[in-house]
Structure formats: structure tokens, C-alpha cells
Amino acid sequence: MLVEKNVPLQFSNTFGIVAKALSLVRIASEADIAAVLADPALKSVPKFVLGGGSNIVLTGDVKPLVLKIEIPGKRLHSETAKAWIIEAGAGESWHELVAWTLQNGYPGLENLALIPGTVGASPVQNIGAYGVELQDRFLELDAIDLTTGQSFTLNAAQCAFGYRDSVFKHKSSAGEAASTAGNPGFGLADKALITKVRFALPKNWKPVLGYADIEKKMAQSPVPDGGDPTAQQIFDWICEIRRTKLPDPQVIGNAGSFFKNPTVSNEQCADIIQREPKIVHYPLADGSIKLAAGWLIDACGWKGKSIGNAGVHERHALVLVNRGGREHPVTGGEVMTLAKAIQTSVYERFGILLEHEPVVV
């Protein structure tokens, strides 16, 4: 096992923040994790699991031992009457997995095309886009408890998926063990390393449409017999839409949407609408209302503004960006100062506390 020292992370996080991992071990197999956990000097030290770095803000050099996930592999694991079961290693690129499933005739993940990052991180915040969330296609995952070295498997209920949320985003209370997963209060943040994820892709596939951008694409290139578009067409459209709409981290550093869309009660929403009739809101199945965080931020005048080298994107108020590029990159401190200033002004005007999506390290 090679323990690398002082490893630069600027190109391992999509903000392009300059920071080092004081110690880093590359994890390409379960044996690599076993070696770390058997090492007397490493087994008890705090650890941070790093995938593609597309949902983190580094606020300094990373002192916990960084476990850089590089576990490969994607295959048809099995099939049932209703679904193809696809298994992928945690280190695989998410987008390449989506493309691979389509090339091999297993549709279902196409709406999640072009989301940066790794397969292993996809359950952590239950990634979602264009009407599909990971939990809609998820079967189970394998993970290793970094404190005990024990392997375990979790199904969707045990992952406690929510909107950009799962058991992996919450800290455990002291004393709980991996075997108690499934208890809703249980948290696995910084404790579990996901090694493999299995997806159930339904054989009676139906396209998930209904988003204005997708409808626009359908109108521009109608299917000849008036039928449904194919999964590959939806994949291509979503790649095109995302390329034109979202800032590319290779060009301007960012971590995608920085804040979650907040949910409020019907009464709260009615109260806000009285004061702000134009507020963008969507009713949810449970009777609550989701508000567009980007609209709230824009209404507070943040679009295009900066603090130091941290900026709010000119077109997407929800995306915070690195305005200093690679030469004078933004710091994690600047990003979080800007984030806090935005939270304060949204709270003062609307009484709503925005929650940030990326993990602050």
C-alpha cells in the first residue's frame, strides 16, 4: 500500500480550489481498504472518502487520510422478469456508466446524463435531474464500515433517500454500529465507504418527459410516427441542454447547484406569495411546496455578484463559481463567505434558511 504525502487536490475538485491531501491512499479494490484498516498507523485515523470532487468545498488542506476511490467495473449482474440489474464499481464515472447502459440496451438512467462525479457518490446525495432521482433506479449498494472493517449491503429504505439526501449525509450518534442501519436516525457520514452500487433498470421502460426543456427538444425534432423518443434521444437532448445551460467546470470552476430548493408549508407559501406574487414554486405530492432557490437568490440581487474570487454565476443564481480561474483560484473560505452572505439576505427577505448542497471539508 502506497501512502502518498502532500498530494495537490486542485484538479481533484471541480471548484479548482487549491489544497493538499496531507496523506492519500488510492482505493482500487476492497483489498486496498482492508490494507488501510489493517495498518496500525492508519486504522484509527480520521478518513475522508473522495470521489470526483464535484460536490465538495475544500476549506484548507485535508488532514484526515484521503481515500481516493478508483474501484472499477460495470456489468450486467443479473436479470429478473421485470428488470436488468446493473452493477458498477464506486470509482466509475457516473456519466460513462449512463452511456454504457444505453449502449448495451439497458435504458433508465438517461435523464441523469452528464452529472459529474463517480458512481460511489451517486447515492450519497441521491443525485437527481430532469424528473428522475437515483432512488428511482437504485437496488442496493455494498459498503465497508471504516471503523470496524465490516462489509454490509443496504437497500433503498436503509439508505433513507430524500431530496439530495441520504443516510450518508448524516453523522451517527456515538455507539451505533453498521448493523443497525435501517433505523431512520442512523447516520453514516465519514463512516462508510461505498464500494459497489446495483441498479434495477425496468424492462418496461417508459420515457420520463414533462420538463419544459425536454418538451422543447421534442417539438424541435419530433419523433416521425408521433411516438415516444428513445432513451438515446433523451440522453442526447439532456447532454445538449446541460452543455448549453450549465457552466462547465473545465471552463469555470463550480460544484453545480450550491443550495437545495427549500420546501415550505402551503400556509408559509401563501404568506410569501402575498408579499412576492412572482415567486417560483412547485406543489409536491405530500402537500408541501418547493420554492426555486435560484429565484430567491436572484430576487435578492445576487446574480453576477462576487466576494473575493467567489461569484454568483451571471445566468444561474444557484451556481457559485471560481472567478479567479487556475491562476488565482477561489478559496473555500471565500466560497463559504459568499454562501453565508446569500443565506443571510434570503433569510432576511423571505424568512427561509437555504441549505447548501456540497459537503464542506
Ligand SMILES: Cc1cc2nc3c(=O)[nH]c(=O)nc-3n(C[C@H](O)[C@H](O)[C@H](O)COP(=O)(O)OP(=O)(O)OC[C@H]3O[C@@H](n4cnc5c(N)ncnc54)[C@H](O)[C@@H]3O)c2cc1C
Ligand atoms: C457542473 C455540475 C453539475 C451538477 N449537476 C448535478 C445534478 O444535476 N444533480 C445532482 O444531484 N448533482 C449534481 N452535481 C453535484 C455532483 O455532481 C454530485 O453530487 C456527484 O454525485 C458527486 O460525485 P463525486 O464523485 O464528485 O463526489 P465527491 O464530490 O468526491 O464527494 C461528495 C460526497 O460524497 C462522499 N463520497 C464520495 N464517494 C464516496 C464513496 N464511494 N463512499 C462513500 N462516500 C463517498 C464524499 O465523502 C463527499 O461527502 C453537479 C455538480 C457539478 C460540478
